[in-house]
Amino acid sequence: xxxxxxxxxxxxxxxxxxxxxxxxxxxxxxxxxxxxxxxxxxxxxxxxxxxxxxxxxxxxxxxxxxxxxxxxxxxxxxxxxxxxxxxxxxxxxxxxxxxxxxxxxxxxxxxxxxxxxxxxxxxxxxxxxxxxxxxxxxxxxxxxxxxxxxxxxxxxxxxxxxxxxxxxxxxxxxxxxxxxxxxxxxxxxxxxxxxxxxxxxxxxxxxxxxxxxxxxxxxxxxxxxxxxxxxxxxxxxxxxxxxxxxxxxxxxxxxxxxxxxxxxxxxxxxxxxxxxxxxxxxxxxxxxxxxxxxxxxxxxxxxxxxxxxxxxxxxxxxxxxxxxxxxxxxxxxxxxxxxxxxxxxxxxxxxxxxxxxxxxxxxxxxxxxxxxxxxxxxxxxxxxxxxxxxxxxxxxxxxxxxxxxxxxxxxxxxxxxxxxxxxxxxxxxxxxxxxxxxxxxxxxxxxxxxxxxxxxxxxxxxxxxxxxxxxxxxxxxxxxxxxxxxxxxxxxxxxxxxxxxxxxxxxxxx
Amino acid sequence: xxxxxxxxxxxxxxxxxxxxxxxxxxxxxxxxxxxxxxxxxxxxxxxxxxxxxxxxxxxxxxxxxxxxxxxxxx
Numbered sequence: 225x226x227x228x229x230x231x232x233x234x235x236x237x238x239x240x241x242x243x244x245x246x247x248x249x250x251x252x253x254x255x256x257x258x259x260x261x262x263x264x265x266x267x268x269x270x271x272x273x274x275x276x277x278x279x280x281x282x283x284x285x286x287x288x289x290x291x292x293x294x295x296x297x298x299x300x301x302x303x304x305x306x307x308x309x310x311x312x313x314x315x316x317x318x319x320x321x322x323x324x325x326x327x328x329x330x331x332x333x334x335x336x337x338x339x340x341x342x343x344x345x346x347x348x349x350x351x352x353x354x355x356x357x358x359x360x361x362x363x364x365x366x367x368x369x370x371x372x373x374x375x376x377x378x379x380x381x382x383x384x385x386x387x388x389x390x391x392x393x394x395x396x397x398x399x400x401x402x403x404x405x406x407x408x409x410x411x412x413x414x415x416x417x418x419x420x421x422x423x424x425x426x427x428x429x430x431x432x433x434x435x436x437x438x439x440x441x442x443x444x445x446x447x448x449x450x451x452x453x454x455x456x457x458x459x460x461x462x463x464x465x466x467x468x469x470x471x472x473x474x475x476x477x478x479x480x481x482x483x484x485x486x487x488x489x490x491x492x493x494x495x496x497x498x499x500x501x502x503x504x505x506x507x508x509x510x511x512x513x514x515x516x517x518x519x520x521x522x523x524x525x526x527x528x529x530x531x532x533x534x535x536x537x538x539x540x541x542x543x544x545x546x547x548x549x550x551x552x553x554x555x556x557x558x559x560x561x562x563x564x565x566x567x568x569x570x571x572x573x574x575x576x577x578x579x580x581x582x583x584x585x586x587x588x589x590x591x592x593x594x595x596x597x598x599x600x601x602x603x604x605x606x607x608x609x610x611x612x613x614x615x616x617x618x619x620x621x622x623x624x625x626x627x628x629x630x631x632x633x634x635x636x637x638x639x640x641x642x643x644x645x646x647x648x649x650x651x652x653x654x655x656x657x658x659x660x661x662x663x664x665x666x667x668x669x670x671x672x673x674x675x676x677x678x679x680x681x682x683x684x685x686x687x688x689x690x691x692x693x694x695x696x697x698x699x700x701x702x703x704x705x706x707x708x709x710x711x712x713x714x715x716x717x718x719x720x721x722x723x724x725x726x727x728x729x730x731x732x733x734x
Numbered sequence: 735x736x737x738x739x740x741x742x743x744x745x746x747x748x749x750x751x752x753x754x755x756x757x758x759x760x761x762x763x764x765x766x767x768x769x770x771x772x773x774x775x776x777x778x779x780x781x782x783x784x785x786x787x788x789x790x791x792x793x794x795x796x797x798x799x800x801x802x803x804x805x806x807x808x
Binding site: 299470473478481674678685689716720723 | 798
């Protein structure tokens with residue numbers, strides 16, 4: 225796979241003398257990857273962040289916590305797309321996506337510097353919320369700028385290949401955030417990590433942003449925008465021209481309902497829903513999930529470039545729609561198979577290895593821990609806490625699966641990442657080709673962030689609603705019901721995409 | 735193909751109306767009236783962000799399809 229990427233890169237370079245494009249790719253991709261990294265560490269460290277800034281016994285702080293999760297995750301991103309998209313179409317791509325980079329990096333670094341709720345009280349969660357909103361705004365402006373910048377530098381007929389490098393950054397950013405957190409946890413003791421070590425991944429960001437800023441600073445403006453600026457053909461009011469013009473608006477709507485909406489749900493299911501399903505429904509040990517997800521992401525990432533390259537040869541439409549169709553048809557069988565790996569009712573327990581311990585805490589809560597080992601190597605730990613002052617008991621289960629099952633899950637997650645690469649790999653080229661240069665940044669950013677941020681971002685909440693509802697009605701396979709949301713959204717998007725999108729790309733403005 | 739595109743436009747408009755009902759009465763209002771903080775935020779987002787987006791966006795898309803904006807000659 226790596227050889228394929230190197231070979232094609234060399235082929236393009238020699239054929240078209242596009243030496244400068246590597247510089248463009250590294251400057252753009254690195255910055256975008258850092259922005260994704262910044263965005264993900266907040267989510268990955270959500271548990272520790274909530275204990276430092278959002279105490280659950282304070283309802284206002286808890287409310288701010290929910291806002292920080294929901295609002296920045298998807299509501300603010302489309303506003304960032306509009307704000308920075310407009311700037312990018314007026315003052316240029318280069319300066320705009322440098323601004324988003326600094327905004328994101330600065331916000332991330334500052335989150336790592338905020339004193340805890342214990343030290344400064346209510347101000348702490350408020351500052352975190354404000355900085356988190358700024359992160360969302362920056363992310364909303366970054367992607368469109370990077371994709372546009374790379375596409376406008378790429379040679380004709382190779383835009384899918386070159387922009388697919390930008391597409392890898394979201395997955396690489398997630399991977400690196402998991403690795404930095406894992407490395408910090410390994411270097412520090414559990415106490416140190418909980419006390420101050422969780423701030424390190426936030427501080428690391430400023431170093432990466434500094435390097436990326438210096439690289440981007442020395443880059444030239446996109447040739448297409450520079451030409452438009454010289455000729456005085458840039459837009460005076462990109463928002464009005466993008467959304468107030470019927471001809472352009474119909475393509476914005478087509479991009480949203482025929483491509484990015486489906487892409488958003490396939491993206492979230494393949495990476496985040498899979499992770500949450502393994503951790504909370506299958507109860508697999510959290511570190512084991514991070515590890516197997518990391519391997520699946522690493523194996524799947526090169527396929528962004530493969531499908532980006534392929535989209536230059538056979539068109540963007542059928543690859544994206546193929547990814548969506550496979551996801552629609554295979555999600556339920558995949559998740560059903562995943563679920564069987566931790567179904568202990570089908571496994572044989574080694575009874576003599578069973579242990580049971582009971583301990584009483586200083587609050588007089590009783591904790592009973594039962595450990596079971598199965599013949600296939602699976603281990604099961606159930607911790608039941610009976611609270612002194614509450615009626616309900618709390619049960620936590622943690623399952624560690626054997627190596628064979630672990631590889632089976634890696635394969636099943638990898639297949640889902642493949643669907644993601646099919647729909648996501650060609651989409652940057654598809655979007656930039658859809659709109660004219662003078663309003664491209666604005667026009668492509670909005671459908672992308674509405675599709676990803678809102679349709680994709682709502683997936684956990686809506687899927688949880690379906691699962692809870694199915695559980696209450698006593699459905700046997702209730703754990704699969706959450707998949708109806710991505711399946712329905714992707715199906716509508718697939719039909720619209722297949723019927724209304726032209727594979728010949730008659731809207732090609734590049 | 736143009737006939738199919740236009741005919742399906744009606745379906746998108748109906749889907750937008752159905753989604754509006756579902757978002758308001760099944761998701762939005764029950765969550766908004768719940769006393770849980772998480773549900774309240776979720777309800778606000780469903781009612782004031784997702785619902786207008788689907789109803790106006792998909793409705794307009796359907797309308798454009800019906801009047802032939804997506805037909806080949808255009």
